[in-house]
Amino acid sequence: QSALTQPPSASGSPGQSVAISCTGTSSDVGGYNYVSWYQHHPGKAPKLMIYEVNKRPSGVPDRFSGSKSGNTASLTVSGLQAEDEADYYCNSYAGNNNWVFGGGTELTVL
Amino acid sequence: QVQLVESGGGVVQPGGSLRLSCAASGFTFSNYGMHWVRQAPGKGLEWMAHMPYHEDKIYYADFVKGRFTVSSDTSSNTLFLQMNSLRADDTAVYYCARDGGHWELSNWGQGTLVVISS
Numbered sequence: 001q002s003a004l005t006q007p008p009s010a011s012g013s014p015g016q017s018v019a020i021s022c023t024g025t026s027s028d029v030g031g032y033n034y035v036s037w038y039q040h041h042p043g044k045a046p047k048l049m050i051y052e053v054n055k056r057p058s059g060v061p062d063r064f065s066g067s068k069s070g071n072t073a074s075l076t077v078s079g080l081q082a083e084d085e086a087d088y089y090c091n092s093y094a095g096n097n098n099w100v101f102g103g104g105t106e107l108t109v110l
Numbered sequence: 111q112v113q114l115v116e117s118g119g120g121v122v123q124p125g126g127s128l129r130l131s132c133a134a135s136g137f138t139f140s141n142y143g144m145h146w147v148r149q150a151p152g153k154g155l156e157w158m159a160h161m162p163y164h165e166d167k168i169y170y171a172d173f174v175k176g177r178f179t180v181s182s183d184t185s186s187n188t189l190f191l192q193m194n195s196l197r198a199d200d201t202a203v204y205y206c207a208r209d210g211g212h213w214e215l216s217n218w219g220q221g222t223l224v225v226i227s228s
Contacts, residue, residue, distance in 0.1 A: 001171065003154065034213035038155070044220065045114075046155065046205070051214035089155050093213040097160050097169035099145070104154035 001094050004029065004102035011108040017078040020105045022090030023071060028100055030071035034093035037066060037075045040104075041086045049088075050075060077107070085109045112136040112217040114206050119222030126196050130222055132189040132206030139187040143209030146180060146191050148202040149221070156202075160209070161189065196226045 005023040012018035022029065022037075029035055037050040048057055050066035053073065063078045073092070077084055090102040118130040132144070146158040159180045160169045168180045179192040189206050203221040210216025 003156075032213070036214035038215070040155070045218040046207075046215075047218070048210070048214055048216050051210065051212050051216075055212070057210075057216065091155075091157070091215070097162065098171065099157040099160065099213075099215075101147075101155045101157055 001028070001098060001100045004090055004092060004100055006088075006090060006102035006105045008103070009106045009108065011110055012077075012080045013110045014080050014082065016080050017076060018080060018107065019074050019076045020088055020090075020107070022073040022075070022092075022102045024073075024092055024100070025071055028092040028094040029068065029073050029090075031095065032093045033068070035066065035068055035073040036091045037064075038089045038091065039084075039086045040089060046089070080109050082109050112208060114208065114217060114219035116204060116206055116219045116222035119204065119224045121225045121227060122196055123228050124197060124226055126226075127192070127194045128196065128224060130191040130193070130204055130206075130224070132191075132219060134187045134189065134206075134208070137208070139182075140184045142211070144180075144182070144189045145207045145209060145215055146189075147205045147207055147215070147218075149205070150199070150202040153202075155205075159191075163209070193224070196224075198226050200224065201226045 038046040040046040054066040143162045205221045207215035208217040
């Protein structure tokens with residue numbers, strides 16, 4: 001499976017909104033509503049932020065939202081805060097009990 | 111609360127073997143699927159394998175097949191990753207993660223570092 005395509009970097013000032021895209025194919029992102037997003041601070045355990053495209057686990061701020069159109073999913077972080085600075089990875093179910101990650105996006109809060 | 115603790119990482123020579131462990135607690139291990147994911151230095155997360163809770167078959171990413179084997183011991187709530195014929199490009203932090211039941215990886219360990227070097 002090929003990795004999903006994410007921009008390597010994104011940035012925004014505190015309080016602003018930033019969107020991170022995740023492009024796959026009709027065999028993964030476009031074929032299933034099983035896209036999830038993970039926040040990863042280096043040296044720590046990755047944290048689930050969004051699942052099933054747009055659902056937030058308990059405890060995740062509603063500043064984080066997800067969406068999907070065709071083969072591209074997006075994570076939007078609104079009201080940016082300093083602690084949002086991290087690497088973000090999308091993931092999609094790809095059928096036949098296989099999953100695929102995106103290459104990751106480094107989010108910088110300016 | 112859900113806790114996953116990986117262990118067993120270290121420095122291994124090319125061609126060698128290593129077995130990683132993932133000790134699970136805070137949930138009924140036998141009721142959840144589990145995943146292994148790795149991250150090479152400076153690279154992104156890479157999905158490796160899924161062990162469903164309800165079937166014996168284990169599913170592997172293509173790059174893993176034939177070299178790595180996932181198993182578990184429900185009596186000790188531990189997931190294992192046996193890695194053979196290790197290569198330099200297997201150098202990575204290896205994470206175990208719990209399947210959340212909605213096609214997502216809901217809980218992760220802190221990872222264990224494996225370095226393949228002569």
